Amino acid sequence: MNFLLQLLNGLQIGSIYALVALGYTMVYGIALLINFAHGEIIMIGAYTVVFSIQLIFAGTDIPYVFAIIPTVIICTLVGMLIERLAYKPLRNSPRISNLITAIGVSLLLQNTMMKVFGAQSRSVPKIFDHKPIEVFGANISISTIVTIVVTLVLTISLQIFMKKTKYGKAMVATSEDYGAASLVGINVDSTLTLTFAIGSALAGVASLLYVSSYPQAAPLMGSMLGIKAFTAAVVGGIGLIPGAVLGGLILGILEALTKAFISSRLSDAIVFGLLILVLLIRPGGLLGEDHKEKV
Amino acid sequence: MLLEVNNLNVYYENIHAIKDLSISVKEGETVCLIGANGAGKTTTLQSISGLIPKRSGEVSFSGEDITKMKPHKITRSGVAQVPEGRRVFTNLSVLDNLRLGSFAISDSIENKQKEIEKIYARFPILKERSNQRAGTLSGGEQQMLAIGRALMSRPKLLLLDEPSMGLSPIYVQKIFEVIRALHDDGVTILLVEQNANIALSVADRAYVLETGKIVKSGSSQELLDDPDVKVAYLGA
Numbered sequence: 011m012n013f014l015l016q017l018l019n020g021l022q023i024g025s026i027y028a029l030v031a032l033g034y035t036m037v038y039g040i041a042l043l044i045n046f047a048h049g050e051i052i053m054i055g056a057y058t059v060v061f062s063i064q065l066i067f068a069g070t071d072i073p074y075v076f077a078i079i080p081t082v083i084i085c086t087l088v089g090m091l092i093e094r095l096a097y098k099p100l101r102n103s104p105r106i107s108n109l110i111t112a113i114g115v116s117l118l119l120q121n122t123m124m125k126v127f128g129a130q131s132r133s134v135p136k137i138f139d140h141k142p143i144e145v146f147g148a149n150i151s152i153s154t155i156v157t158i159v160v161t162l163v164l165t166i167s168l169q170i171f172m173k174k175t176k177y178g179k180a181m182v183a184t185s186e187d188y189g190a191a192s193l194v195g196i197n198v199d200s201t202l203t204l205t206f207a208i209g210s211a212l213a214g215v216a217s218l219l220y221v222s223s224y225p226q227a228a229p230l231m232g233s234m235l236g237i238k239a240f241t242a243a244v245v246g247g248i249g250l251i252p253g254a255v256l257g258g259l260i261l262g263i264l265e266a267l268t269k270a271f272i273s274s275r276l277s278d279a280i281v282f283g284l285l286i287l288v289l290l291i292r293p294g295g296l297l298g299e300d301h302k303e304k305v
Numbered sequence: 306m307l308l309e310v311n312n313l314n315v316y317y318e319n320i321h322a323i324k325d326l327s328i329s330v331k332e333g334e335t336v337c338l339i340g341a342n343g344a345g346k347t348t349t350l351q352s353i354s355g356l357i358p359k360r361s362g363e364v365s366f367s368g369e370d371i372t373k374m375k376p377h378k379i380t381r382s383g384v385a386q387v388p389e390g391r392r393v394f395t396n397l398s399v400l401d402n403l404r405l406g407s408f409a410i411s412d413s414i415e416n417k418q419k420e421i422e423k424i425y426a427r428f429p430i431l432k433e434r435s436n437q438r439a440g441t442l443s444g445g446e447q448q449m450l451a452i453g454r455a456l457m458s459r460p461k462l463l464l465l466d467e468p469s470m471g472l473s474p475i476y477v478q479k480i481f482e483v484i485r486a487l488h489d490d491g492v493t494i495l496l497v498e499q500n501a502n503i504a505l506s507v508a509d510r511a512y513v514l515e516t517g518k519i520v521k522s523g524s525s526q527e528l529l530d531d532p533d534v535k536v537a538y539l540g541a
């Protein structure tokens with residue numbers, strides 16, 4: 011039973027990694043850019059959850075889960091703003107400038123939040139206050155179930171969007187060749203902004219799901235989460251949507267199992283060690299090799 | 306004039322690639338730009354399409370100044386380009402490549418479907434390959450797809466950059482049959498070619514480009530008879 015429970019815990023945190031990893035992977039696949047500020051979107055999302063509950067929902071009958079609406083909106087806007095202000099002016103610069111800018115934006119957001127809201131963490135009110143459900147004798151929290159289901163639904167929707175819609179295909183086309191894409195009339199700038207918007211919206215959802223189980227918002231919370239999700243994207247095969255999900259889930263499960271059965275202190279070291287091993291064997295990531303298709 | 310380029314100058318950093326180039330294309334004409342490797346043919350077309358910035362000069366299309374327009378807007382205004390090296394979207398199916406060709410234009414789904422049928426009629430092989438990834442097509446098939454994709458926007462002007470490059474003689478024949486057919490259908494074409502013989506056989510007029518400068522122009526017949534052109538470009 012404990013194993014099942016840990017597996018579900020792993021799937022839960024893994025789902026969150028997957029949602030965040032999707033943002034890294036889409037931006038990398040289309041803009042060829044590692045958006046190190048992506049983790050900070052989660053942090054901004056978490057603060058949005060805190061403040062929208064405090065300022066809007068507290069004392070009303072509206073369930074706190076509706077904080078998802080302002081959170082997704084704010085995260086999406088911040089993501090689009092970062093793209094327009096920080097990355098777009100560097101579109102034709104060497105990649106190293108983009109990388110440095112990404113790190114700069116990340117630090118800027120962390121420090122701004124620290125300055126404005128203080129370095130101490132803020133606690134997030136309980137979002138899902140339903141009793142845990144018993145499955146095969148294990149008590150599973152609502153937040154676990156919601157996280158897994160929402161991730162599944164979003165991933166499938168994203169995949170359908172990419173494969174079936176005009177704008178999804180325009181994103182695939184853009185990821186291959188900016189010039190050829192603009193020659194068929196695709197606005198490459200808006201496509202890139204759309205990519206950031208989708209990635210950031212997913213991060214917004216991830217941040218609400220995250221604080222529903224780890225109810226704290228702090229200025230630096232995005233960095234470790236960001237690194238893990240980025241690792242998940244790379245392990246799955248960066249640029250690949252199914253890769254991000256697979257990578258996220260594997261990372262989450264490994265982490266939960268090592269924490270529970272080996273050592274909670276060493277879990278990060280063990281997990282990252284295993285992931286490095288995976289990359290040594292398959293440098294392109296798990297799905298990265300004969301599956302060349304990006305995004 | 307449908308297309309008018311006046312005193313165009315294009316630089317790559319400090320390389321002066323296009324020097325005071327002026328060309329024009331009338332509605333319904335097929336005009337050809339011939340020149341050796343590195344003469345600046347691709348640069349000219351890409352600069353007309355807005356992919357490469359212009360240092361100075363003007364480009365007008367259908368009476369509208371498109372000098373500073375973004376590439377996707379230029380396409381939307383009716384200029385389609387089949388770029389050098391085809392550049393089809395290899396991860397998308399043949400059908401999706403064609404569909405993206407009409408991304409720019411607002412038209413009913415039925416009309417777009419009709420356009421696809423027309424392209425399939427012109428290139429039956431594309432219909433057979435319709436659900437295949439474009440990356441798996443042969444070079445000649447990709448060239449047909451690239452032309453089909455450009456035609457999907459029902460352009461007023463079609464820019465073709467070395468459509469014969471890397472193709473076997475049979476495919477070159479096929480592609481030029483299509484160019485002739487498009488010409489007969491009244492599509493205005495600006496064609497870039499190194500293969501001057503075949504290009505001059507379809508074009509009404511031509512310009513000769515040497516190291517970024519137009520050095521000669523005239524009707525195709527005049528250039529076919531020109532002794533310098535014969536020596537330099539016709540292998541005579």
Ligand SMILES: Nc1ncnc2c1ncn2[C@@H]1O[C@H](COP(=O)(O)OP(=O)(O)OP(=O)(O)O)[C@@H](O)[C@H]1O
Pocket residue numbers: 317320322340341342343344345346347348349389499
């Ligand atoms: N991205 C670039 N950076 C620097 N120089 C370039 C670039 N692209 C082209 N050039 C230079 O500009 C000149 C014109 O190149 P362009 O590609 O337009 O020639 P072309 O006539 O199309 O040649 P080809 O027949 O080989 O396709 C060449 O001297 C080329 O080296």
Ligand SMILES: [Mg+2]
Pocket residue numbers: 346347348389467
């Ligand atoms: Mg060329």
